[in-house]
Amino acid sequence: MALRKHLAAKLVAAGAALASMLGIWALVRLDPPAPADAAPAAAATPATQRPAQTGRAQASKSRASQPVMPKRQTRTRAS
Amino acid sequence: MHPEIAAAEFPAMGGTIEVQAVGCDAAVVARVQDLFARYEAILSRFIPESELCALNNGPGRPFAASPVLFDAVNEAVGWACVTDGVFDPTVIDDLESAGYDRPFDAIASGGLATRTVKRARHATRRWRRIDFDIERNEITLPEGVRVDLGGIGKGYTVDRAIATLGMGVNAMVNASGDLYAAGGGPDGDGWYVGVQDPFDSARDVCVLNVSDRGVATSGSVKRHWTMSDTRYHHLIDTRRGTSSDSELLTVTAIALTATHADVLAKTAFLLGPRDGMRFVERFPDAECIGVTAKGDVLTTTGISDYLA
Numbered sequence: 001m002a003l004r005k006h007l008a009a010k011l012v013a014a015g016a017a018l019a020s021m022l023g024i025w026a027l028v029r030l031d032p033p034a035p036a037d038a039a040p041a042a043a044a045t046p047a048t049q050r051p052a053q054t055g056r057a058q059a060s061k062s063r064a065s066q067p068v069m070p071k072r073q074t075r076t077r078a079s
Numbered sequence: 080m081h082p083e084i085a086a087a088e089f090p091a092m093g094g095t096i097e098v099q100a101v102g103c104d105a106a107v108v109a110r111v112q113d114l115f116a117r118y119e120a121i122l123s124r125f126i127p128e129s130e131l132c133a134l135n136n137g138p139g140r141p142f143a144a145s146p147v148l149f150d151a152v153n154e155a156v157g158w159a160c161v162t163d164g165v166f167d168p169t170v171i172d173d174l175e176s177a178g179y180d181r182p183f184d185a186i187a188s189g190g191l192a193t194r195t196v197k198r199a200r201h202a203t204r205r206w207r208r209i210d211f212d213i214e215r216n217e218i219t220l221p222e223g224v225r226v227d228l229g230g231i232g233k234g235y236t237v238d239r240a241i242a243t244l245g246m247g248v249n250a251m252v253n254a255s256g257d258l259y260a261a262g263g264g265p266d267g268d269g270w271y272v273g274v275q276d277p278f279d280s281a282r283d284v285c286v287l288n289v290s291d292r293g294v295a296t297s298g299s300v301k302r303h304w305t306m307s308d309t310r311y312h313h314l315i316d317t318r319r320g321t322s323s324d325s326e327l328l329t330v331t332a333i334a335l336t337a338t339h340a341d342v343l344a345k346t347a348f349l350l351g352p353r354d355g356m357r358f359v360e361r362f363p364d365a366e367c368i369g370v371t372a373k374g375d376v377l378t379t380t381g382i383s384d385y386l387a
Binding site: 071072073075076079 | 094097099233251253254255256257258260264265270271272273274275277280283286287294295296297298299300301302329331387
């Protein structure tokens, strides 16, 4: 009798564990992670380099810390 | 989905002209190309048959100019007034003394190796003595004065090219770095213009977002050469009559027209970091970015309005 109760308890515990796992799996399936290319815009868009400004006419910043640039359609250069 | 864009590149004025016209057909590009060819034939000092050369060959008497030449010379002298002669369209003698007496391609290929330096007598403010007869479209150059439109030629032609495309056009014309961006660009959010890093041509110092603005860059990093162990470039300091020793490597200006941007970029370069930025600040619709030989980036205070 005690053995039967013990096996029944084991069965219930195993069922509960299985149900828990299935539940977690179902939750995961219902809420899949965002694909890499659907990351938030703020993370996908590089920061824009903005030269520092310290006064009406003068501003300076080292060129050393240039981040990735946004799109461009043409360029200006010394000719 | 992007609208149709007519785009092309073609050689003119010693460089490459780039055209992008949104919602237009190839005929628009052909009109721009034709205009550049006509204006170069009129405004170049390196084409002996050009109308400018004819003007320069006949000082001391009235020269009946075409509307294009009259307007271009008049505008160049006007900018000399505005900049108090820092921008000077009469520096041919100084340019030739520095060795810039032929198209830059010929100089870059080693044409100066055996030349000797012949210094012309330096004079300033010669542009003040140029006379314009608006009624007759006549220009009279004083003896000893010749005009060089290299300082505004590309920007001036870019502005006229855009004008021929009509009001409300969505197009960009870029003449070797001097450009005008009209309308909202291919995506409707403005035109994105990279500002080339003078230390690394593959990189940009920043990217500008402009609409209905001219953008131009001047500097000593491209058109320079060595003669008799001395380094020269094409931006003449009119106070000394030779290549400027500005601490700036490049200046990029944004203004209401490509011509204005062209003049502001050159003037700011010649004035140097401090005075150059202050000069551009005087114009409410203009901004600029300068890069010094030390690698510092200087800007006017409103530049953030144009940063992408």
